[in-house]
Amino acid sequence: MTVHRGRWTLEDRLERGLRELPFDVPPGTASITVELAFEGGVIDLGCHGPAGFRGWSGGARRAYTIGPGWATPGYLPGEIEPGTWHVWLGLHRIPPDGVPYEVTVTTSASPARAPDVPAPPPAPDRPPRRDLPAPAGLRWLAGDLHSHTVHSDGTLTVHELACLAASRGLDYLAVTDHNTVSHHPRLPDAAAHAGVTLLPGQEVTTDLGHANVFGDTGWVDFRRPSADWAAFAAANGGLMSINHPLSGDCAWRRPLPPEHRPPFVEIWHPSWWDRRWGAPLSWTDLWLPGGAVPLGGSDFHDPGQFKNLGEPTTWVLADADDGDGVLRALAAGRTSVSADRDAPVLLRLDDELIAVGADGTVLVRPDGRRAAVRGDRVRFPADGPGLHRLESHENEVIALCG
Structure with missing residues (x-):
């Protein structure tokens, strides 16, 4: 057994927010x-072994177990290699008078016993798919690009989340647990059971901002500069997005040239x-003028x-219903965002915009020009790149497209 005790101070957090506490694992160890x-x-809590990353649960847990066949959600099961391991402590919020702490590490020659896993919920009935205009060979898929499970700070298992997505009529869902990929091996079975595409993802989470990485890229090292996250995603067939850039203390404040x-x-x-x-619109225009x-x-x-799955809905114009098809559509910028799956939507097809179910709204072009939408399916010429949107007569954003 290894025990670390002490008191973290505000100065400790300001000096270095992630602390690594070592412990030795002898040969023959089967669980930690x-x-x-x-x-x-x-x-926050995490783990790193001699061979690399072994898990992260942030502030969602105060204990974890890792073994060859099972690990606490958020952590990676596998061989317990002998040598020096590290408990990761993220000093996320340390008040001025400090925080006393104690870390206890126990090693065992007996494998960790996996808890009983409840049976997945029955596969749900899904609402009929929405009929939206699309070119031959392509189809608009309804999805949600940000969700969490018990593998970070969510309350649903992967199977439960997949069934909820299907019941809400989503075609795909990105599962983006914080700073971990332990949920990725669970996605294929849950997707097949529920009848929904589950896109592997992870929310790279720091005090100064969050970003989603989509795709089966492997673990993204959140300790590295943000430019490294984007480069790693691109090198491994994934995509990175900036999350909720104006969301309180989770707003994006990280340097990124x-x-x-x-x-x-x-x-x-x-x-x-x-x-x-209008601040989110202005932020987006400044982030990457003409190209976001x-x-x-x-x-x-x-x-x-208060958050419901699929609110908002991100539509992608995809050439296939699987995760690769979703990634290709995202990479090509073929997206539209609506309040939910059945809400008014603004679609872009080459040089044409189509407003569906949006009678009485206003089309706003990137240069600020406006036009009234009259009818259930109204077509407008597109003006090239840039953010187009539908608004209500009170300037409330109803739908977006690039």
């Missing part, structure tokens, strides 16, 4: 259990609670929260 106790503040900025921005997030507020690709995500954690 780490327990964290502290009073006041918020301390213009030449390294990804074009994908989660402009529509539940924190945009009054869509007459608008995305939306519910940031879903729990059915009891």
Whole structure:
């Protein structure tokens, strides 16, 4: 057993926010259990082994177990290699009078026993798909690009989340747990069971901003500069988006030079609670003038929260229903965002815009020119790149497209 005790101070957090506490693992160890106790503040929890990253649970847990066949959600099961391991402590919120803490690490020659796993919920009936105009060989898929499970700070299992997505009529869902990829191996079975495409993802989470990385890229090292996240995603077949850039203490404040900025921005997030507020639009224009690709995500954690899965809905014009098809559509910028799956939507097909179910709204072009929408399916010529939107007569954003 290894025990670390002490008191973290505000100065400790300001000097270095992520602390690594070492412990030795002898040969023959079959499981590791780490327990964290502290009073006041918020301390995140994670683990790193001799072979690399082994898991992260942030502030959602105060204990975890890792073994060859099973690990606490958020952590990666596998061989327990002998050598020096590290408990990661993220000093997320340390008050001026400090936080006393104790970390206890227990190693065992016995494998960790996996808890009983409940049976997945029955596969749901899904609403009929919406009929939206699309070129031959392509189809608009309804999805949500931001969600969480028990593998970080969500309350649903992967299977439960997948069934909820299908019941709400979504075609795809990105599962983006914080700073971990432990949920990725669960996605294929849950997707097949529920009848929905589950896109592997992770929310790279720091004190100064969050970003989603979409695709089966492997773990993104959140300790690195943000430009490295984007480069890693691109090198491994993934895409990175900036999340909820104006969302309170989760707003984007990380340095990222213009030449390294990804074009994908989660402009529509539940924190945009009054869509007459124009700051998200202005931020997006300044982030990458003329080239930002608008995305939306519910940031879903729990059915009891005010956030509903698929609110907003991000539509992608895809050539296939699988995760690769979704990624290709995102990479090409073929996106549209609506308030939910059945809400008015603004679609772009080459040089044409189509407003569907939007009678009485106003089309706003990138240069500010406006036109009234009269009818259920109204076509307008597009003006080249840039963010187009539908607004109400009170300037509330109704739909977006790039």
